[in-house]
Amino acid sequence: MAKKTNVPEIRFAGFTDPWEQRKLGEVAHRVIRKNEGNQSDLPLTISAQHGLVDQRDYFNNQVASRDMSGYYLLENGEFAYNKSTSGDSPWGAIKRLTKYEKGCLSTLYICFGLDQGDPDFLVTYYETNRWHGAVQMIAAEGARNHGLLNIAPDDFFETALTLPCLTEEQKQIGCFFTQLVSLITLHQRKYDKLCAVKKSMLDKMFPKPGETKPEIRFDGFTDPWEQRKLGSVAASFDYGLNAAATEYDGQNKYLRITDIDDTTHEFLKSDLTTPLADLAMSADYLLEEGDLLFARTGASVGKTYLYRQYDGTVYFAGFLIRARIGESADPEFVYQATLTDAYKKYVAITSQRSGQPGVNAQEYADYQLMLPSRTEQQQIGMTLRSLDNFITLHQRKLNLLRNTKKSLLDKMFV
Known part of the structure; x- marks a missing residue:
């Protein structure tokens, strides 16, 4: 049996008709409503992630223009196309005004309202990449266009949509x-x-800096904290294994700077590798419970990771430094201390180099932390x-x- 064309892989029960292709101009009209009376002092801008947002909030209370009388006046439910590209919207973002009743947009944007169909469907459709090919083709071939940033409004409304026949x-x-x-x-x-x-x-x-007691602490603890160098609570500082990564062998994991999540500091296991080295001779690079790793160079300098047994057999790579925390300190506490603003400030100052930023083992050992x-x-x-x-x-x-x-x-x- 031949496969139906113009039919989605998943659809709601009761719908079987193939979808139809329509031009945007057949289901929508351009909005060129000028804000002649300066009705609104609410300028908007399009963010690929956040939609149509208040520009005064989005750009730290700075607005592009104090006079919005020549701007387009957009009303709730209408759409706007931002011709600027970004990682999230490689051919520009299309967003709908929902948070505000009215708003102003620069005439650099293409604004439109929907005549036929469901607006929630359309705004979702524009989150897919299906229309990008049509925009790219028009931008490349249109006589009036000089790249994506200059697509003409008339050509924009020639872009194709594939829609369900039934609203x-x-x-x-x-x-x-x-x-x-x-x-x-x-x-x-x-x-x-x-x-x-x-x-x-x-x-x-x-x-806080210059103080010996925290603002909040558990009951029963009253003694002041003491300042100690990280090197005084670490049994050793070691540089990682200088080896390339190879296909994961199912047991021996290789931890590099990029394998540490920037937000959670957890070991990312979506793309596991194994070190290309003689593992029988690499036991010194195996992580143990209580080992704390520091990124020593590049944009991630200062990023930390605390090894945990559930991460399995892990070798650490050369752009990482291991501090093996001794018995005088709790590894979890020391790790949490590396998430504080005081630590981040130390890294920011210490990592300054003539080339890319970096902090070596001795400099990490010199970091002063407060210990209860x-x-x-x-x-x-x-x-x-x-x-x-x-x-x-x-x-x-x-x-x-x-x-x-x-x-x-x-x-x-x-």
Whole structure:
């Protein structure tokens, strides 16, 4: 049986007709409503990630122009096309005004309103990459166009859309993705809130510069903290294995700077490798419980990772430095101390080089950190670690939802 064309891989029950191709100009009209009376003092700008946002908030309360009388006046539900490209929108972002009743946009944008179909479907359609080919072709071939940044409005409305014939199917798809986006937004807010709580705890559970006691501490602890060099609580500092990475052998993992997540500092296991070396002669580079790694060069200088047994058999690479924390300090506490603003400031100052930034083993050993009793260290480390686990759990849920959306965008559209 021949496969139907113009039919999505996944669709709601009851819909079987093939989708049809329409030009944008057949279902939408251009909005060229000038803000002659300067009705709104609300300038907007398009962000690929955040949609149509208040430019005064987005750009630190700075507006592009105080006089918006010549701008386009956009109303709730209408769309705008930003011809500027970005990583998130390689052919420009199309967004719909939903947060505000009215807003002003520069005439550099192409604005339009929908005449036929479901707006939630259309705004979701523009999150796929299906229309990018049409825009690219028009930009390359149009006589009036000189690249993507200068596509003419008339040509823009010639771009093709592939739509369900029935508005009802559009509505169901649009409603589904609207609910999915709301769920993602909810989890994003929870994640952001947890990250804010963690930042606040780091600020309050470690003494501020020049002080010997933190703002918040557990009951029963009153003694002042003492300042110690990191080198005095680490049994050794070692540089990593100078070896290339090869295909993962199923057991021996190789940890490089890029394998440490920039946000969670966890070992990313999506692209595992094994060191291309004689592993029988490389035992010195095996990580053990309590080993703390520091990135020593490049844009990630200062990034840290604390080895945990569940990460398995791990060798660490040459652009990392290992501090083997001794018995006088709790490894989890020392790791959490490297997430504080005081540590980040030290790295920012120390890493300054004539070439790319870097911090060597001796400079890490010289870092001065504040230490309470080991018992208090353990309580602080355990508490912050529990919060980290909670944050990681929410991040995984958020990533799962995002990946689900990405997959459905590919399978539910033609």
